[in-house]
Amino acid sequence: MPFSSFGSDLNYKLESHKGQGEVDKKLNIVCVGAHPGDPEFGCGGTLARYADAGHNVSVIYLTRGEAGDPSKTYSESAALRTKEAETSCKILKAKALFGGQIDANTELSKGSIDKITQLILSQKPDILFTHWPLDTHPDHQIAGLLALNAWVKSGQQFFLYYYEVNTGSETLEFKPTEYVDISAVRERKKAAMFSHKTQNPEEVYDTFFKAMEEFRGLEAGVKAAEAFILSKVKNERANIIGL
Numbered sequence: 192m193p194f195s196s197f198g199s200d201l202n203y204k205l206e207s208h209k210g211q212g213e214v215d216k217k218l219n220i221v222c223v224g225a226h227p228g229d230p231e232f233g234c235g236g237t238l239a240r241y242a243d244a245g246h247n248v249s250v251i252y253l254t255r256g257e258a259g260d261p262s263k264t265y266s267e268s269a270a271l272r273t274k275e276a277e278t279s280c281k282i283l284k285a286k287a288l289f290g291g292q293i294d295a296n297t298e299l300s301k302g303s304i305d306k307i308t309q310l311i312l313s314q315k316p317d318i319l320f321t322h323w324p325l326d327t328h329p330d331h332q333i334a335g336l337l338a339l340n341a342w343v344k345s346g347q348q349f350f351l352y353y354y355e356v357n358t359g360s361e362t363l364e365f366k367p368t369e370y371v372d373i374s375a376v377r378e379r380k381k382a383a384m385f386s387h388k389t390q391n392p393e394e395v396y397d398t399f400f401k402a403m404e405e406f407r408g409l410e411a412g413v414k415a416a417e418a419f420i421l422s423k424v425k426n427e428r429a430n431i432i433g434l
């Protein structure tokens with residue numbers, strides 16, 4: 192379904208059935224991350240749940256993680272991390288796409304906004320996930336702002352959810368508005384995260400994501416959750432359930 196035909200009826204269903212996985216139509220879910228691993232760590236559980244519910248899930252990696260390892264050339268790192276991203280997407284039942292920018296040198300410009308907007312809209316998103324732009328990593332800021340610009344250019348015709356990564360170290364000032372229960376897919380999310388072997392995933396998980404999933408779970412009243420900040424479709428902002 193093209194984003195332009197995304198109707199208020201479906202919006203209502205998304206809102207009123209939040210967390211129950213009940214929508215009549217197959218949704219296109221698109222997730223943008225700066226580096227291989229960011230989407231999986233930030234919202235891999237939510238992506239797995241969407242895929243399991245029969246929706247299309249695409250992950251756009253802005254870069255291929257070229258600059259992560261000073262002992263390797265950019266092309267060596269990119270090859271390794273592309274493979275890790277593809278393995279991880281297979282576990283999540285998602286499609287891996289790449290935005291063509293370079294790690295640690297990402298750009299926010301008219302040209303880069305046009306290019307990433309075209310890529311995002313080519314997937315006809317009903318829901319777009321991306322980095323919360325207040326983040327200590329410039330690539331995360333830029334990935335978040337590129338996705339925000341694509342959403343603005345689309346006329347704000349789909350739901351935009353910001354995810355957090357390494358809160359306490361990278362994501363800043365994140366006050367969630369939405370939660371997704373990932374208790375049932377926690378092990379699968381972990382397998383997707385741990386596919387990024389070059390990123391020391393066990394330590395990153397133990398230091399940040401285990402605590403984050405459990406704390407967000409406490410806030411949401413479930414065992415483990417992912418948290419988001421939601422920007423709604425434009426014509427849904429003044430609505431509240433029951434009125």
Ligand SMILES: [Zn+2]
Nearest residue numbers: 225226229331
């Ligand atoms: Zn990153």
